[in-house]
Amino acid sequence: MGFSCGIIGLPNSGKSTIFNALTSSSVPAESYPFCTIDPNTGVVEVPDPRLPVVQSFVGSPKAVPTVMEFVDIAGLVEGASKGEGLGNQFLSHIRGVDAMAQVVRAFESGNVSHVRGKLDPLYDWETVEIELILSDLELVEKHLAKVKRLVQIGNKDRAREAETLEKVVSFLEQERFLPLEEFSPKELNLLKPYQLLTLKPRLCVLNVGEDGEPAVDASPLIERCKNEGIPIVIIRGQIEAELAQMDPEEQELFREEMGIEERGLDALIKAGYELLSLVTFFTGNEKECRAWTVKRNTPVVKAAGKIHSDMEEGFVKAEVISFEQLKSLSSLAEAKEKGLMRIEGKEYEVKDGDFITIRFTRK
Numbered sequence: 001m002g003f004s005c006g007i008i009g010l011p012n013s014g015k016s017t018i019f020n021a022l023t024s025s026s027v028p029a030e031s032y033p034f035c036t037i038d039p040n041t042g043v044v045e046v047p048d049p050r051l052p053v054v055q056s057f058v059g060s061p062k063a064v065p066t067v068m069e070f071v072d073i074a075g076l077v078e079g080a081s082k083g084e085g086l087g088n089q090f091l092s093h094i095r096g097v098d099a100m101a102q103v104v105r106a107f108e109s110g111n112v113s114h115v116r117g118k119l120d121p122l123y124d125w126e127t128v129e130i131e132l133i134l135s136d137l138e139l140v141e142k143h144l145a146k147v148k149r150l151v152q153i154g155n156k157d158r159a160r161e162a163e164t165l166e167k168v169v170s171f172l173e174q175e176r177f178l179p180l181e182e183f184s185p186k187e188l189n190l191l192k193p194y195q196l197l198t199l200k201p202r203l204c205v206l207n208v209g210e211d212g213e214p215a216v217d218a219s220p221l222i223e224r225c226k227n228e229g230i231p232i233v234i235i236r237g238q239i240e241a242e243l244a245q246m247d248p249e250e251q252e253l254f255r256e257e258m259g260i261e262e263r264g265l266d267a268l269i270k271a272g273y274e275l276l277s278l279v280t281f282f283t284g285n286e287k288e289c290r291a292w293t294v295k296r297n298t299p300v301v302k303a304a305g306k307i308h309s310d311m312e313e314g315f316v317k318a319e320v321i322s323f324e325q326l327k328s329l330s331s332l333a334e335a336k337e338k339g340l341m342r343i344e345g346k347e348y349e350v351k352d353g354d355f356i357t358i359r360f361t362r363k
Contacts, residue, residue: 003068003069003098003099003272003276003278003293004068004069004070004096004097004098004099005068005069005070005071005098005099005100005101005203005268005272006073006097006099006100006101007019007070007071007072007073007101007205008073008094008100008101008102008103008128009103009104009105009124009128009205010105010124011074012105013104013105013124013207014103014105014107014207014237014238015072015073015103016072017237017238017241018207018235018240018241018264019040019042019072020241021235021237021241021243021244021264021265022042022044022070022240022244022264022265022268023042023043023070023244024244024245040072041069041070041071041072042069042070042072043067043068043069044067044068044069044070044265044269045065045066046065046066046067046068046269046280046291046293047065047263047265047266047269048065048066048280050280050282050323050327051063051065051282051289051291053323053326053327054284054291054326054355055284055289057326057327057329057330057335057355058284058285058286058289058331058332059286059331059332060284060285060288061287061288062287062289063288063289063290064288064289064290065291066280066290066291066293068269068293070101071093071097073093073094074093091131091132091135091197094132094197094200095195095197097200098200098201098276099200099201099202099272099275099276100200100202100203101202101205101233101268101272102125102128102202102203102204102205103237104121104125104204104205104221105119105121105124106119106121106206106207106209106214106215106216106218107209107215107237107238108215119215120216121214121216121218121221122218122221122224125204125224130175132177132197133172133177133197133198135197136168136172136197136198137169137172137173139194139196140169140172140196141169143165143194144166148162160190164183164187164191167182167183167187168191168196171198172198176198177198177202178196178198178199180199201276202275203231203268203272203275204221204225204230204231204232204233205232205234206232206233206234206235207235207236207237208234208235209236209238210236210239210258212236212258212259212260231271231274231275233264233267233271234267235264235267235268236258236260236264237264239258239260240263240265242254243255243260243263273293276295277295278293278295278296279293279295279298279350279351279352279353280292280293280353281294281303281350281351281352281353281354281355281356282323282353282354282355283307283355283356283357283358284332284355292306294306296352297349298349298350299346299347299348299349299350300315300318300320300344300345300346300347300349300350300356301315301346301347303350303356304318304358310360310362310363311358311360313360313363314360314361314362314363315346315358315360316359316360316361317343317344317345317359318344318346318348318356318358318359319341319342319343319357319359320341320343320348320354320356320357321340321341321342321354322351322353322355323353323354323355324353325340326340326355341357
């Protein structure tokens with residue numbers, strides 16, 4: 001799995017419509033709040049123009065792309081952290097994802113009402129943001145009280161955890177998402193079990209109308225996201241959903257007519273990969289070639305474990321060639337003849353586009 005991305009936002013912001021566009025699914029996308037209650041999940045192939053090149057290089061009859069998972073989570077409303085609109089249930093669905101794509105409505109529609117009666121992208125963004133913060137604050141304060149009691153009765157091993165939770169509370173009480181740079185690796189490790197929403201990377205998905213422009217001034221939200229380093233993806237949600245139901249030839253013609261240069265799916269995946277520091281590497285043999293996703297700076301021995309646990313346990317060496325090198329070659333045999341397959345040990349960090357053959361012994 002590449003990574004899991006929760007699609008969140010206010011009701012009627014276009015979350016389910018965008019989910020349909022991304023996954024070519026057909027979940028309900030009706031114009032009333034809480035149309036989505038249980039989270040819908042879609043696994044999407046990651047488009048990568050390098051994969052057919054690698055397939056030709058290896059001579060495999062089959063190419064398998066890497067994938068990512070999208071989770072359509074029901075709309076949050078003001079007061080969600082206190083249970084409004086089944087808020088606590090919905091917030092729990094978000095905790096398991098790797099990143100959050102917050103859909104913000106910037107389109108007008110007489111058929112789809114806005115929960116507040118008017119468009120205000122920045123206000124809508126901040127409404128969801130504060131609910132995530134308040135949800136984490138309630139969770140952390142509850143656990144902090146328990147941890148403090150354990151420390152008081154002599155469990156000194158939990159003292160560092162208590163200090164870290166107090167630090168978290170101090171940020172959340174300022175209505176701030178947690179700044180990663182303010183926490184040490186040890187502190188972040190202590191916080192992992194809590195699955196804090198305010199530690200998750202975020203994308204802003206601005207859902208605009210058919211003309212590709214926001215129906216209201218979205219510049220305050222755009223400026224806010226830029227200042228905080230939050231990637232922004234602009235998607236024509238309804239148009240993308242219609243495109244997803246067409247065959248490839250119809251899609252291409254329609255995109256040309258509408259002036260859509262890049263699919264919303266592609267833009268979102270690119271932003272998500274960068275957000276989570278992900279890279280893609282390739283493997284291949286006479287049966288198939290395959291794309292895999294790992295975190296940037298992953299040692300090749302760990303990448304081998306993603307393919308199969310036996311490869312990690314019995315790792316001997318890796319034979320590696322970059323995509324930039326292999327794309328000008330006719331075959332894997334040519335790469336070997338020219339001595340371009342270099343040997344790397346277990347500490348080698350996988351680079352984006354690497355073609356890798358793992359040599360291992362079974363244990």
